[in-house]
Amino acid sequence: MKGASKAPRKKKEALQQKSKEKKTEAQKEKPKKQPRKRPVATKKTLEKPSKKILLPEVNIGTIGHIAHGKTTIVHRLTGKKTQAHSEEIKRGLTIRLGYADFTVKKCLKCGKYAVKEKCECGGDTEDVRRISFVDAPGHETLMATMLTGAATMDGAILVIAANESCPQPQTKEHLTALEISGIKNIIIVQNKIDLISQERAIESYNEIKNFVKGTIAENAPIIPVSAQYGANIDVLLEKIETIIPTPKRNLELEPIFLIARSFDINKPGTNAMDIHGGVVGGILKQGKLNVGEKIEIHPGRKIERENREEWLPIPTKLTSMTIGGISVEKLVPGGSAGIGTELDPSIPKSDSLVGQVVGITGKMPPVWKKLTLEVNLLKRVVGSKEETDVQPLKTNEVMMINAWTARSVGTITSAQGNKIEIVLKLPVCISKGERIVLSRRIGQKWRLVGYGVIV
Numbered sequence: 001m002k003g004a005s006k007a008p009r010k011k012k013e014a015l016q017q018k019s020k021e022k023k024t025e026a027q028k029e030k031p032k033k034q035p036r037k038r039p040v041a042t043k044k045t046l047e048k049p050s051k052k053i054l055l056p057e058v059n060i061g062t063i064g065h066i067a068h069g070k071t072t073i074v075h076r077l078t079g080k081k082t083q084a085h086s087e088e089i090k091r092g093l094t095i096r097l098g099y100a101d102f103t104v105k106k107c108l109k110c111g112k113y114a115v116k117e118k119c120e121c122g123g124d125t126e127d128v129r130r131i132s133f134v135d136a137p138g139h140e141t142l143m144a145t146m147l148t149g150a151a152t153m154d155g156a157i158l159v160i161a162a163n164e165s166c167p168q169p170q171t172k173e174h175l176t177a178l179e180i181s182g183i184k185n186i187i188i189v190q191n192k193i194d195l196i197s198q199e200r201a202i203e204s205y206n207e208i209k210n211f212v213k214g215t216i217a218e219n220a221p222i223i224p225v226s227a228q229y230g231a232n233i234d235v236l237l238e239k240i241e242t243i244i245p246t247p248k249r250n251l252e253l254e255p256i257f258l259i260a261r262s263f264d265i266n267k268p269g270t271n272a273m274d275i276h277g278g279v280v281g282g283i284l285k286q287g288k289l290n291v292g293e294k295i296e297i298h299p300g301r302k303i304e305r306e307n308r309e310e311w312l313p314i315p316t317k318l319t320s321m322t323i324g325g326i327s328v329e330k331l332v333p334g335g336s337a338g339i340g341t342e343l344d345p346s347i348p349k350s351d352s353l354v355g356q357v358v359g360i361t362g363k364m365p366p367v368w369k370k371l372t373l374e375v376n377l378l379k380r381v382v383g384s385k386e387e388t389d390v391q392p393l394k395t396n397e398v399m400m401i402n403a404w405t406a407r408s409v410g411t412i413t414s415a416q417g418n419k420i421e422i423v424l425k426l427p428v429c430i431s432k433g434e435r436i437v438l439s440r441r442i443g444q445k446w447r448l449v450g451y452g453v454i455v
C-alpha cells in the first residue's frame with residue numbers, strides 16, 4: 001500500500017511561506033490607478049510568470065432554503081459544480097456536502113474584487129486569499145447533513161431568493177442552526193434579483209431585515225446578487241473579505257481534525273500493489289498535522305466483547321495530505337483538507353467515518369457514551385410552515401444530537417430544570433465545553449430545539 005503522491009518537502013514549505021507573504025503584500029498594496037505599461041510581446045514576456053500558489057485559509061458555508069441558488073453562487077465563484085452525483089444533478093439539489101475552492105482576486109487597475117485573471121475592466125488581477133466553500137443541502141430532510149457542515153464553517157453566506165417571500169422554512173432553520181453553532185460572521189445574499197421588479201426588490205429587502213432582527217445576523221450585510229448573470233459578485237467578494245476574515249489559529253494546541261467525508265479512492269480492480277490507503281476529508285480545527293505522524297481515529301470501531309459493546313480507537317499513520325488539490329507535508333487549520341492513511345480502504349468507504357475525530361494518541365478529546373448537558377432551548381420550533389412552542393425535554397425522550405461533525409441518537413435518562421443526562425446509541429468524540437445540537441422528532445422530521453453544553 002502506498003500513499004498519495006508527495007511533493008518535495010522544501011517546495012511545500014516554500015509554498016506555504018509564500019502564501020503568507022502574498023497575503024500581506026496584497027493587503028498592503030493599494031490598487032494602482034495607472035494601467036500598467038503594455039509589455040512588448042517578446043518571447044520572454046509571452047511566458048507566464050511563475051505563479052505563487054495560495055492554500056485555502058478559511059472555510060465558508062453556503063446555506064439557505066432549497067433552490068434559492070446556493071449551488072449557482074458556488075459555481076459562479078469557483079467555476080465548479082458542487083453537486084457531485086448524477087442523482088443530485090438530475091434533481092438540481094445538493095444531497096451531500098459539496099466542496100469547492102477558489103481564490104479571491106483584486107483588479108490592479110480599478111480595485112474591484114474578481115475571481116478571474118482578467119477583470120471586467122480589462123485590468124490584470126492579483127491573488128488576495130484562497131477560500132474553501134462547503135455547500136450545505138437546503139432540503140428539510142437533510143438538516144443533519146447541514147449541521148455536519150456547520151461544524152466546519154468559519155463563516156456563512158445565507159442565500160435568500162428575492163422572488164419568494166422571506167423567510168421560507170429552511171431559511172429560518174439554517175439561520176437558527178448558525179445561531180446554535182455560534183457562527184457569527186454572516187453575509188446575506190439576496191439572490192435572483194434578475195427575476196424581480198425594483199418594487200419587489202425593496203419589499204424583499206424589508207422582509208429580510210425584519211426576519212433577521214434580533215438574530216445573530218441582525219447586522220449582516222444584505223447583498224443583492226444575480227448568481228445566474230454574475231451581477232454584483234464583486235461586492236459579494238468585497239464583503240467576504242471584510243466580514244469573514246481568516247480566524248486566528250492556535251497551532252500550539254493538540255491537533256483535532258473533524259471528519260466530514262471518508263472514502264475509498266481506489267477504482268475497482270486496482271492491482272493490490274497500487275492500492276491507496278483509506279482517505280478522510282474534513283477540517284483541521286486546531287493544532288497541526290505532519291505527514292508520517294502516527295494518528296488515531298476516535299471513537300473508532302465497535303467490537304462486541306462478552307455481550308458488551310466496546311469502541312476501540314483506530315490507530316494508523318498519516319501518509320499524505322492535500323489541501324485545495326495541493327499536497328502538503330504539514331497541515332495547519334484553513335479550508336477543507338484530505339488525509340491519506342494506511343487504513344484498509346474498506347474502513348472509511350462510503351462516508352462510514354464521518355463524525356469521527358483524528359488526533360494524536362493520548363492527546364484526544366474524550367469519547368462520550370453518556371452526556372450531561374446544560375441545555376438552552378429555543379422558544380419556537382422552526383423548519384416547517386406551522387411553528388409550535390418548544391416543550392421542555394422529558395425523561396425517556398429520544399433525541400438526535402450533533403457533536404462537531406458527528407450525529408447520534410440518544411435517550412434522555414434524566415431531565416431536571418435545564419440539566420439533562422442522555423445515553424447515546426453511538427458514542428461521540430468531543431471536547432468538554434463544546435456545544436451539542438439537540439433535535440427532537442416532531443411528526444416525521446427531526447427539528448432543532450436547542451443546544452446543550454457538556455458539563
Ligand code: ZN
Binds near residue numbers: 109
Ligand atoms: Zn478592474
